[in-house]
Amino acid sequence: MSRAYFCGMFTRRKPNKAGSISIQVIDKSRGDYHVVKSFGTGRSESELSLLERRANQYLREQEGLNRGLFEEEEDVLVGDFVSPLLNAQLQVIGPELIFGQLYDRIDYGGLHNEMFRHLVITRLFSRGSKLKTIDYLQRYLGISYDINQIYRFLDNLCYRKERKKTK
Numbered sequence: 519m520s521r522a523y524f525c526g527m528f529t530r531r532k533p534n535k536a537g538s539i540s541i542q543v544i545d546k547s548r549g550d551y552h553v554v555k556s557f558g559t560g561r562s563e564s565e566l567s568l569l570e571r572r573a574n575q576y577l578r579e580q581e582g583l584n585r586g587l588f589e590e591e592e593d594v595l596v597g598d599f600v601s602p603l604l605n606a607q608l609q610v611i612g613p614e615l616i617f618g619q620l621y622d623r624i625d626y627g628g629l630h631n632e633m634f635r636h637l638v639i640t641r642l643f644s645r646g647s648k649l650k651t652i653d654y655l656q657r658y659l660g661i662s663y664d665i666n667q668i669y670r671f672l673d674n675l676c677y678r679k680e681r682k683k684t685k
Contacts, residue, residue: 526545526546526547526548527543527544527545527546527547527554527577527580528543528544528546528577529541529542529543529544529570529573529574529577530542530544531566531570534559537561538559538560538561539559539560539561539566540556540557540558540559541556541557541558541559541560541566541569541570541572541573542554542555542556542557542573543555543556543557543573543576543577555573555576557569557570557572557573557576613639613640613642613643613644614639614659617638617639617642617643618635618639620642621635621638621639626638633663633667633668633671634671634675636655636659636661636663637651637668637671640654640655648665648668648669648672649665651668652665652668
């Protein structure tokens with residue numbers, strides 16, 4: 519089932535009682551479903567594919583009508599450039615730029631421990647549990663740590679802190 523979305527509108531295949539399938543453009547921008555236009559019915563996949571292409575073309579035309587009203591040309595160019603990208607192809611670098619510099623200025627950079635650096639920056643940027651921290655590192659930085667590695671590292675850190683206090 520392929521759906522093309524535009525501003526709350528999408529195409530859908532709706533089965534009919536007679537066994538055929540209708541291709542419709544639906545608007546859900548106001549919360550409820552509203553049939554904008556029906557493109558016909560079909561039984562074979564080739565008929566349905568043709569009707570869906572027509573419906574998707576209609577959506578693109580509607581986008582073209584609305585695009586000129588609200589968007590600047592520069593926004594359109596950026597949107598056209600970014601649209602084929604997937605989330606997996608993006609990498610968040612903002613927190614690393616900001617908190618990484620702070621980390622280095624405090625002179626934690628002298629520790630030369632990548633795990634510590636990742637944990638500090640991630641916890642500063644996205645406060646949460648250790649599991650959320652691991653999820654953030656995996657999802658946005660592509661760095662994979664096992665939860666046991668994190669716990670062992672933190673236990674070691676606490677042990678060093680206690681040892682320092684007793685001296």
